[in-house]
Amino acid sequence: MTSFFVNGKAVHVDVDPSTPLLWVLRDSLEMTGTKFGCGMALCGACTVHLDGKAIRSCVAPVSRAEGKHVTTIEGLSENLTHPLQKAWIEMDVPQCGYCQSGQIMSAAVLLAENSKPTDQDIDDAMGGNICRCGTYPRIRRAIHRAAELAGQRSAK
Numbered sequence: 001m002t003s004f005f006v007n008g009k010a011v012h013v014d015v016d017p018s019t020p021l022l023w024v025l026r027d028s029l030e031m032t033g034t035k036f037g038c039g040m041a042l043c044g045a046c047t048v049h050l051d052g053k054a055i056r057s058c059v060a061p062v063s064r065a066e067g068k069h070v071t072t073i074e075g076l077s078e079n080l081t082h083p084l085q086k087a088w089i090e091m092d093v094p095q096c097g098y099c100q101s102g103q104i105m106s107a108a109v110l111l112a113e114n115s116k117p118t119d120q121d122i123d124d125a126m127g128g129n130i131c132r133c134g135t136y137p138r139i140r141r142a143i144h145r146a147a148e149l150a151g152q153r154s155a156k
Helices: 021-028 083-090 100-113 119-126 136-155
Strands: 002-006 009-013 047-050 053-056 069-071
Touching: 047 100, 053 100, 083 100, 083 136, 100 119, 100 136, 119 136
Parallel strands: 002 069
Antiparallel strands: 002 009, 047 053, 047 069
């Protein structure tokens, strides 16, 4: 039995400890916002947060989450009020949308660590997330917009 927290709630799963966290989230916990892309930690579609750090859940064994906090795209906000979600909608970022949960999760860690990122900061932080549709310019604009929205929210 592996016990950890997902989006603030305690969970206990009875799976092989080497099972990738991605499959535990999707299959055991039925949280399908996190996507399978490449299975080799190269594309970023499966990005989640483990104790506040972005990780690739397709290669992280569930045992790595023991006693820790996992945040998925479903845990960013219950009603699309997170600044990144608002900016993604405002900037019309998604095309096919498949990579977007991983993109947003990577961007969330970037903004948590750097509230006013430059284009270079964004490119460096997001370089491991692949978008087959090529929405990179919109992603960058949305991250800048989310930083503005977060700044406005904290100023209130």
